[in-house]
Amino acid sequence: MPNNLAEAMEVAGRFIAAGEEFDWIAGGTDLIPNYKWHLNPKPNVISLANISELNQLTRTHIGAMVRLQDLTENEEMHPLLATAAGSIASVMIRRSATVGGNICLDTRCFWYNQSEDWRQSIDWCHKCDCGTEADCRVIQNQNDLCVATYQADLAPALICLNATIHLASPNGLREMPLSDFFELDGMKKNVLNRGEIVTHITLLEDSYSLIGTYHKLSQRETWDFPEAGIAATWDGKSLSSLKIASTGIESIPRDHSEQVEAAIESWNGSQSIDELSESVRKSVKPVNNTGFQPSYRRKMVKVLTRRSLKQLGIK
Ligand SMILES: Cc1cc2nc3c(=O)[nH]c(=O)nc-3n(C[C@H](O)[C@H](O)[C@H](O)COP(=O)(O)OP(=O)(O)OC[C@H]3O[C@@H](n4cnc5c(N)ncnc54)[C@H](O)[C@@H]3O)c2cc1C
Ligand code: SF4
Numbered sequence: 001m002p003n004n005l006a007e008a009m010e011v012a013g014r015f016i017a018a019g020e021e022f023d024w025i026a027g028g029t030d031l032i033p034n035y036k037w038h039l040n041p042k043p044n045v046i047s048l049a050n051i052s053e054l055n056q057l058t059r060t061h062i063g064a065m066v067r068l069q070d071l072t073e074n075e076e077m078h079p080l081l082a083t084a085a086g087s088i089a090s091v092m093i094r095r096s097a098t099v100g101g102n103i104c105l106d107t108r109c110f111w112y113n114q115s116e117d118w119r120q121s122i123d124w125c126h127k128c129d130c131g132t133e134a135d136c137r138v139i140q141n142q143n144d145l146c147v148a149t150y151q152a153d154l155a156p157a158l159i160c161l162n163a164t165i166h167l168a169s170p171n172g173l174r175e176m177p178l179s180d181f182f183e184l185d186g187m188k189k190n191v192l193n194r195g196e197i198v199t200h201i202t203l204l205e206d207s208y209s210l211i212g213t214y215h216k217l218s219q220r221e222t223w224d225f226p227e228a229g230i231a232a233t234w235d236g237k238s239l240s241s242l243k244i245a246s247t248g249i250e251s252i253p254r255d256h257s258e259q260v261e262a263a264i265e266s267w268n269g270s271q272s273i274d275e276l277s278e279s280v281r282k283s284v285k286p287v288n289n290t291g292f293q294p295s296y297r298r299k300m301v302k303v304l305t306r307r308s309l310k311q312l313g314i315k
Contacts, residue, residue, distance in 0.1 A: 064100025
């Protein structure tokens with residue numbers, strides 16, 4: 001188990017040089033259940049548990065190994081992050097689950113998140129085809145795209161707070177706005193290269209002047225993955241500061257700046273709230289691979305967006 005970032009990079013570099021597959025493991029609350037179901041397990045895992053650099057938590061620096069429960073309990077945190085983190089799973093899971101693991105959460109699909117026997121009985125699917133070259137069961141006859149859904153809660157809140165994500169690999173360090181981190185592919189999921197990890201997220205002190213909301217649709221309110229989630233922020237004065245982002249709808253969390261910018265050009269009070277909520281609804285394309293029907297999830301995107309804008313006090 002590596003004791004610092006340099007050692008982690010060295011171990012990863014060795015596996016890569018030897019042509020061996022591996023996964024990073026943080027809290028293990030998603031990876032271990034997936035391994036138990038034989039969903040693309042690797043022969044090696046590298047634990048991030050002993051790397052103290054990844055545990056740092058301040059108002060502007062959130063280490064990848066910070067536990068979700070710590071986000072909810074730290075009074076210095078932005079209330080939007082505490083709300084989004086507090087909506088994830090249960091207290092017990094949140095005490096193990098990490099920020100990095102949540103951002104890098106595997107995409108989900110009801111044809112995939114099943115036991116091996118169940119998947120074998122339907123002859124597999126493209127994301128875990130067991131060498132059979134099975135097709136995607138959601139969008140068929142294309143054979144090279146997985147449209148599994150990104151169902152993690154933190155990303156839209158962080159996008160609305162203008163967060164930057166920081167990565168490290170044996171080749172060096174890089175950083176980018178969080179919304180640029182994700183890739184519209186249910187298997188690749190994000191821009192991480194082999195051997196690369198998320199080290200931390202940074203926020204500007206200015207983000208703390210933003211007011212935020214997070215609304216989530218899930219099957220069970222007490223603990224469940226988002227079937228749709230909408231985060232929104234603004235500075236309480238100027239519509240130009242408004243940001244909206246969604247999760248639980250497509251293979252990536254989405255930044256809805258395009259819809260916001262179009263709406264605020266000719267803002268007309270409550271009518272514009274309705275029109276903006278409708279244009280966010282129209283911009284998302286859920287598919288039939290989670291608990292609720294795509295048409296219902298899409299309708300709820302409009303409801304959650306309108307609810308968020310009203311809660312922010314936007315008129
Ligand atoms: C019953 C139950 C309910 C849940 N409900 C929710 C929910 O409502 N909302 C939600 O968002 N999630 C939910 N989860 C999923 C999960 O618990 C959380 O998303 C959690 O934050 C994942 O973090 P982890 O540290 O356990 O990740 P892990 O399981 O350790 O890892 C997850 C993935 O991220 C990768 N990874 C981890 N850390 C890094 C890093 N620093 N750099 C690069 N890759 C990394 C791993 O390789 C793996 O692919 C639920 C899980 C369970 C079991
Ligand atoms: S979207 Fe298609 S390829 Fe991806 S997990 Fe679902 S059925 Fe499999």
